[in-house]
Amino acid sequence: xxxxxxxxxxxxxxxxxxxxxxxxxxxxxxxxxxxxxxxxxxxxxxxxxxxxxxxxxxxxxxxxxxxxxxxxxxxxxxxxxxxxxxxxxxxxxxxxxxxxxxxxxxxxxxxx
Amino acid sequence: xxxxxxxxxxxxxxxxxxxxxxxxxxxxxxxxxxxxxxxxxxxxxxxxxxxxxxxxxxxxxxxxxxxxxxxxxxxxxxxxxxxxxxxxxxxxxxxxxxxxxxxxxxxxxxxxxxxxxxxxxxxxxxxxxxxxxxxxxxxxxxxxxxxxxxxxxxxxxxxxxxxxxxxxxxxxxxxxxxxxxxxxxxxxxxxxxxxxxxxxxxxxxxxxxxxxxxxxxxxxxxxxxxxxxxxxxxxxxxxxxxxxxxxxxxxxxxxxxxxxxxxxxxxxxxxxxxxxxxxxxxxxxxxx
Amino acid sequence: xxxxxxxxxxxxxxxxxxxxxxxxxxxxxxxxxxxxxxxxxxxxxxxxxxxxxxxxxxxxxxxxxxxxxxxxxxxxxxxxxxxxxxxxxxxxxxxxxxxxxxxxxxxxxxxxxxxxxxxxxxxxxxxxxxxxxxxxxxxxxxxxxxxxxxxxxxxxxxxxxxxxxxxxxxxxxxxxxxxxxxxxxxxxxxxxxxxxxxxxxxxxxxxxxxxxxxxxxxxxxxxxxxxxxxxxxxxxxxxxxxxxxxxxxxxxxxxxxxxxxxxxxxxxxxxxxxxxxxxxxxxxxxxxxxxx
Numbered sequence: 001x002x003x004x005x006x007x008x009x010x011x012x013x014x015x016x017x018x019x020x021x022x023x024x025x026x027x028x029x030x031x032x033x034x035x036x037x038x039x040x041x042x043x044x045x046x047x048x049x050x051x052x053x054x055x056x057x058x059x060x061x062x063x064x065x066x067x068x069x070x071x072x073x074x075x076x077x078x079x080x081x082x083x084x085x086x087x088x089x090x091x092x093x094x095x096x097x098x099x100x101x102x103x104x105x106x107x108x109x110x111x112x
Numbered sequence: 113x114x115x116x117x118x119x120x121x122x123x124x125x126x127x128x129x130x131x132x133x134x135x136x137x138x139x140x141x142x143x144x145x146x147x148x149x150x151x152x153x154x155x156x157x158x159x160x161x162x163x164x165x166x167x168x169x170x171x172x173x174x175x176x177x178x179x180x181x182x183x184x185x186x187x188x189x190x191x192x193x194x195x196x197x198x199x200x201x202x203x204x205x206x207x208x209x210x211x212x213x214x215x216x217x218x219x220x221x222x223x224x225x226x227x228x229x230x231x232x233x234x235x236x237x238x239x240x241x242x243x244x245x246x247x248x249x250x251x252x253x254x255x256x257x258x259x260x261x262x263x264x265x266x267x268x269x270x271x272x273x274x275x276x277x278x279x280x281x282x283x284x285x286x287x288x289x290x291x292x293x294x295x296x297x298x299x300x301x302x303x304x305x306x307x308x309x310x311x312x313x314x315x316x317x318x319x320x321x322x323x324x325x326x327x328x329x330x331x332x333x334x335x336x337x338x339x340x341x342x343x344x345x346x347x348x349x350x351x352x353x354x355x356x357x358x359x360x361x362x363x364x365x366x367x368x369x370x371x372x373x374x375x376x377x378x379x380x381x382x383x384x385x386x387x388x389x390x391x392x393x394x395x396x397x398x399x400x
Numbered sequence: 401x402x403x404x405x406x407x408x409x410x411x412x413x414x415x416x417x418x419x420x421x422x423x424x425x426x427x428x429x430x431x432x433x434x435x436x437x438x439x440x441x442x443x444x445x446x447x448x449x450x451x452x453x454x455x456x457x458x459x460x461x462x463x464x465x466x467x468x469x470x471x472x473x474x475x476x477x478x479x480x481x482x483x484x485x486x487x488x489x490x491x492x493x494x495x496x497x498x499x500x501x502x503x504x505x506x507x508x509x510x511x512x513x514x515x516x517x518x519x520x521x522x523x524x525x526x527x528x529x530x531x532x533x534x535x536x537x538x539x540x541x542x543x544x545x546x547x548x549x550x551x552x553x554x555x556x557x558x559x560x561x562x563x564x565x566x567x568x569x570x571x572x573x574x575x576x577x578x579x580x581x582x583x584x585x586x587x588x589x590x591x592x593x594x595x596x597x598x599x600x601x602x603x604x605x606x607x608x609x610x611x612x613x614x615x616x617x618x619x620x621x622x623x624x625x626x627x628x629x630x631x632x633x634x635x636x637x638x639x640x641x642x643x644x645x646x647x648x649x650x651x652x653x654x655x656x657x658x659x660x661x662x663x664x665x666x667x668x669x670x671x672x673x674x675x676x677x678x679x680x681x682x683x684x685x686x687x688x689x690x691x692x
Contacts (some may be wrong), residue, residue, distance in 0.1 A: 121439045218478070376632060
């Protein structure tokens with residue numbers, strides 16, 4: 001599984017970012033290989049409109065299976081994610097990344 | 113005659129003035145009230161009009177034709193609004209982001225994005241007592257208020273003659289929908305209240321109206337509640353004060369119940385009458 | 401840091417006065433952010449010093465370079481917004497009508513059209529008269545309120561809050577139910593809905609709550625001018641119960657809102673002890689809900 005976390009900083013210690021399309025960074029953790037990569041989303045953040053679907057497309061291009069975030073994507077982004085069968089978990093907006101990952105493993109996050 | 117009623121700030125009494133003024137004028141003349149606050153149309157709460165006609169209002173958006181598309185994705189590049197995405201060998205269209213500029217459609221080398229109508233909101237035409245009432249209502253989540261405002265005005269132009277007094281209830285603020293709502297009015301009434309917030313937002317509304325080179329005047333609502341700064345400002349800027357609607361708790365109560373105030377409170381009616389005279393005089397180019 | 405966003409849907413409910421009162425109660429423990437960029441009024445009460453100003457650009461605007469333009473009119477033909485007009489025999493851009501789609505630029509053969517960033521307003525980082533931090537903005541006339549300026553002021557507010565270790569960020573939210581209010585609410589811990597017992601107050605409260613609900617943000621409501629219409633007040637209370645929205649407080653109609661404004665004070669500074677107490681209790685209720 002490739003799991004994406006919307007974060008405030010490009011680090012595993014970062015707090016989660018509650019927003020989806022306008023999160024500045026995305027941390028992508030590949031459970032198989034144990035590899036962590038950071039996706040810089042700041043260019044998308046500066047778009048007037050349509051940040052959500054653009055971000056969703058970026059996630060699709062990176063082959064993400066699961067997204068963990070706070071509030072959840074808006075309708076447009078949801079359309080893209082549905083197309084790609086990406087699963088979204090919400091409610092992790094006030095955790096740090098490690099806590100969010102644990103909550104996901106424990107099954108305590110709400111599926112969007 | 114087209115009169116737009118606007119205010120820099122919400123909650124100053126724009127809808128109160130437009131509904132009461134329209135109904136008052138409607139007692140002797142042919143009047144249509146048009147609610148152009150398409151994101152929050154509230155006038156009908158006070159008018160309880162009888163629905164005459166309802167139309168879906170459309171905007172043109174591209175539809176992706178997968179059979180002829182060569183997936184060059186030029187359309188994605190040509191869209192400045194992120195309304196198109198190329199994903200997993202498909203072009204996805206996001207209607208609520210589309211401004212209907214036609215660039216993607218007309219520049220598509222294979223003609224694979226024909227423009228087709230999609231519902232963005234509704235226009236309703238009511239009869240409320242002696243007056244006609246037309247309302248534009250944007251679907252929630254839809255952002256192209258300007259287009260619906262333009263279409264609502266067009267409907268009014270097509271269905272009412274020159275003699276009819278047209279009163280436009282504009283959205284609050286100074287952004288693009290406001291400009292669309294007031295840009296072809298013969299006269300603009302700016303509603304404010306005599307408080308520091310009211311004055312500050314009035315100055316913004318005045319600036320907007322001046323940019324559009326419109327004739328305008330000010331109505332001070334809830335007169336007596338705050339201070340004299342709005343009056344001082346108007347005198348200093350040579351802006352006519354068309355009326356001062358007294359601050360009355362009874363008026364606020366009637367408003368809260370969704371009732372027309374001028375029918376119940378004489379002092380209020382006198383001011384509405386005054387405003388009506390001023391506006392008509394201004395439109396005919398003579399001072400009262 | 402907890403983020404409290406105050407919204408109302410409808411104008412004139414006392415949203416800004418209540419936000420400013422909460423901010424003055426929180427004093428140095430908070431950063432105040434004014435997201436009502438279309439009609440920003442909170443500075444009239446908190447009197448910030450406008451110490452730092454930055455221009456804000458949003459979207460693009462077509463510009464025709466007259467030296468390269470062959471006056472062929474293709475741009476005007478393709479523009480769906482009537483934004484390219486003939487002026488003294490030359491094609492020029494009507495900046496208020498241009499939506500920045502860039503179609504004209506793409507069809508211009510001599511490449512005389514460029515799309516330039518559009519100056520849409522300015523934002524400020526200030527100290528209020530209490531010495532607390534405030535971020536606020538002013539949207540230009542005719543500019544599109546896309547929510548981007550709202551997002552910008554919130555971001556700057558957050559940066560200050562985390563750098564200075566503040567407990568709260570108190571946000572005066574945008575009106576309406578569109579993009580700006582979505583941006584105001586995004587990332588909030590608590591949405592405080594301010595309403596009044598009028599037909600339109602309830603109507604707009606319901607519409608704006610739909611937006612709050614989508615974000616799953618904890619919500620509470622202050623009914624201002626509560627004694628104006630007791631039966632409408634009951635209707636609002638019923639709605640709050642049905643939606644499990646916390647009824648923070650009912651505040652009776654009080655001239656102090658206007659009087660304080662005239663004196664450029666917040667209502668918690670104004671000499672009206674009962675009103676001040678209602679606001680203090682409201683803030684305590686919100687703090688308890690947030691577990692602070």
